[in-house]
Amino acid sequence: MTSNPTLAELAGRVGADRDRPAYGHDALITCDRLVRVFTADGVEVQALQGLDLLVREGELMALVGASGSGKSTLMNILAGLDTPTAGAARVAGRDLLTMTARDRLAYRREVVGFVWQQTARNLLPYLTSAQNVALPMQLAGRSRSGRRVRAERALELLELLEVADCRDRRPHEMSGGQQQRVAIAVALACDPSVLLADEPTGELDSHTAEQIFAAFRTANERLGTTIVIVTHDQAVASEVRRTVAIRDGRTSTEVLRRSEVDADTGHETVVAREYAMLDRAGRLQLPAEYTKALNMRDRVALELEPDHIAVRPDDSEGR
Numbered sequence: 001m002t003s004n005p006t007l008a009e010l011a012g013r014v015g016a017d018r019d020r021p022a023y024g025h026d027a028l029i030t031c032d033r034l035v036r037v038f039t040a041d042g043v044e045v046q047a048l049q050g051l052d053l054l055v056r057e058g059e060l061m062a063l064v065g066a067s068g069s070g071k072s073t074l075m076n077i078l079a080g081l082d083t084p085t086a087g088a089a090r091v092a093g094r095d096l097l098t099m100t101a102r103d104r105l106a107y108r109r110e111v112v113g114f115v116w117q118q119t120a121r122n123l124l125p126y127l128t129s130a131q132n133v134a135l136p137m138q139l140a141g142r143s144r145s146g147r148r149v150r151a152e153r154a155l156e157l158l159e160l161l162e163v164a165d166c167r168d169r170r171p172h173e174m175s176g177g178q179q180q181r182v183a184i185a186v187a188l189a190c191d192p193s194v195l196l197a198d199e200p201t202g203e204l205d206s207h208t209a210e211q212i213f214a215a216f217r218t219a220n221e222r223l224g225t226t227i228v229i230v231t232h233d234q235a236v237a238s239e240v241r242r243t244v245a246i247r248d249g250r251t252s253t254e255v256l257r258r259s260e261v262d263a264d265t266g267h268e269t270v271v272a273r274e275y276a277m278l279d280r281a282g283r284l285q286l287p288a289e290y291t292k293a294l295n296m297r298d299r300v301a302l303e304l305e306p307d308h309i310a311v312r313p314d315d316s317e318g319r
């Protein structure tokens with residue numbers, strides 16, 4: 001039997017906690033116990049119920065979750081289109097709860113870019129691709145840089161996303177996949193810190209979805225933009241290093257993937273590992289598949305071991 005730490009040792013560890021820096025101090029996106037309650041026809045819906053999320057600068061990550069779990073609510077808050085009921089949300093040093101209307105407008109124009117599922121929502125129908133990409137720069141007051149500079153940057157972005165050949169076409173003259181790639185260029189026009197995409201491949205077939213995903217990866221790798229993609233598509237989710245699952249308005253589990261190269265064969269394999277969120281009150285949500293497999297409910301037995309905590313089915317029944 002391994003020796004458990006003494007209470008005094010444990011108390012010492014808890015004390016050391018106080019010197020820890022604030023939650024999310026070094027993250028680009030911090031959501032801290034985020035709550036969003038909607039009231040519709042006198043009925044309250046808790047879309048977000050104390051959601052915690054940290055995203056570091058330069059990450060490309062996916063958010064997954066059943067329909068109605070709160071993904072779009074979270075994206076709308078991060079996009080500066082909606083405000084949370086309670087909790088804290090910070091993006092690139094901006095406090096999303098206390099921003100003034102004027103700050104909010106600047107935030108939406110310069111700090112975040114977004115791509116929506118409905119291709120029609122992303123582009124203005126009467127403008128060409130090049131004009132669509134140049135427009136946000138103009139609105140953000142980059143007119144000082146002049147029309148030519150804006151047009152050059154627009155073309156560069158369209159080239160990066162491999163749709164330069166569509167520069168003079170209007171949305172209805174392009175395929176859904178081309179429109180979404182132009183939409184990514186529009187979202188990147190003002191060089192945002194964060195690019196948000198809510199089911200950007202939802203209306204596309206799987207082959208086209210793969211190309212769109214490759215476009216996001218290019219933006220992440222070449223421009224260093226931090227990217228959060230909400231997706232239903234398991235194939236897309238499994239291509240990123242980090243996938244966070246939202247369940248009932250809370251982040252529940254997280255899968256991290258890293259490649260490992262076999263020293264002998266040189267073969268590269270991707271190792272995925274599942275994690276659960278642990279909030280500051282010590283609350284942990286165990287994946288339903290795990291608890292079901294061991295028939296755990298209501299109560300579990302805990303044991304602190306030197307390097308892990310054992311969680312076992314309740315064995316007190318009938319004693």
Ligand SMILES: Nc1ncnc2c1ncn2[C@@H]1O[C@H](COP(=O)(O)OP(=O)(O)O)[C@@H](O)[C@H]1O
Pocket residue numbers: 038039040045046047065066067068069070071072073074
């Ligand atoms: N504007 C709104 N008014 C009332 N209820 C809403 C509103 N937006 C979202 N909801 C509700 O909040 C919950 C989460 O919705 P949503 O964030 O759209 O989920 P997801 O994007 O994961 O499918 C759902 O129950 C939805 O009906």
Ligand SMILES: [Mg+2]
Pocket residue numbers: 071072073
């Ligand atoms: Mg949604």
